[in-house]
Amino acid sequence: MQSSTSSARRVSETAMPFHGGTGRVGVLFCHGFTGSPWSLLEWAKATADAGYRVALPRLPGHGTSWQEMNLTGWQDWYSCIEREFDELRSQCDQVFVAGLSMGGSLAxxxxxxxxxxxxxxxLVNPAVLPYPKDQFAPIAQHFISSVKAVGSDIADPGVTEHAYPRSPVRAAASMMKMWVEVRACLDLVAxxxxxxxxxxxxxVPDxxxxxxxxxxxxxxxxxxxxxxxxxxxxxxxxxxxxxTESLDFLAVHSQADRAN
Structure with missing residues (x-):
């Protein structure tokens, strides 16, 4: 196992976590599979600028290498999100959660x-079901370690997500196990x-x-x-x-003052 110092040196500059704002209403942002905080950074900063306290962590195994990500699983990612959530709750009267793709399933x-x-x-394009072509990861993980990724699925040709070029299959299989748990209890989300x-x-399919x-x-x-x-x-x-619409949503559904 690598030391935390060694691992930290390997983190991409575009994958650094972001924390900002000082309000009493918090927003936790959760990025997607093989991605990094970079994909949500502009959204998080816009939310902080509007007076909310925000946290945008880097999930374990992300922002380093797909090989390192294959050593992590959904429990690691969820534990990270839960720690950040509890930290925000200690500072805020209310906490909302935002997520992209797998970050949506974590939320x-x-x-x-x-x-x-x-x-x-x-939630933005939240994932709880795969495309049929992707559903064999739980079996494929025993034979291959990675496949070509579909990262940076962006219509704007001038923008890059900075996700991994390959998708770690073992980690993908773990994500799909999480989806089973999420789907089974969606009725608890009120x-x-x-x-x-x-x-x-x-x-992510419709x-x-x-x-x-x-x-x-x-x-x-x-x-x-x-x-x-x-x-x-x-x-x-x-x-x-x-x-814009997420700020409108926060304004309508938050009960506390944004500012201290």
């Missing part, structure tokens, strides 16, 4: 386990939900977003279609729509 799992401690969810879905998504919408118990479900963006919509043409 849902947190809401399932922590109930009304989660004030609301803001908080307000803002769901963004791209009209064209090459990573069935995943439909399943979430149809199985949560939330009284408030706001669904928005992002017409010009691919999977990583938080960095794509419709990102400003995400930022």
């Amino acid at each position: 849902l799992l947190l809401a399932e386990k922590r109930g009304d401690q989660v004030a609301g969810l803001m 908080c307000p939900l803002l769901l963004f879905r791209s009209a064209v998504d090459h990573v 069935a995943s977003k439909d399943f979430i919408r149809d199985h949560v118990s939330s009284d408030v479900i706001i669904e928005r279609v992002l017409e010009r963006s691919y999977h990583v919509a938080t960095m794509d043409y419709d990102r400003q729509q995400i930022f």
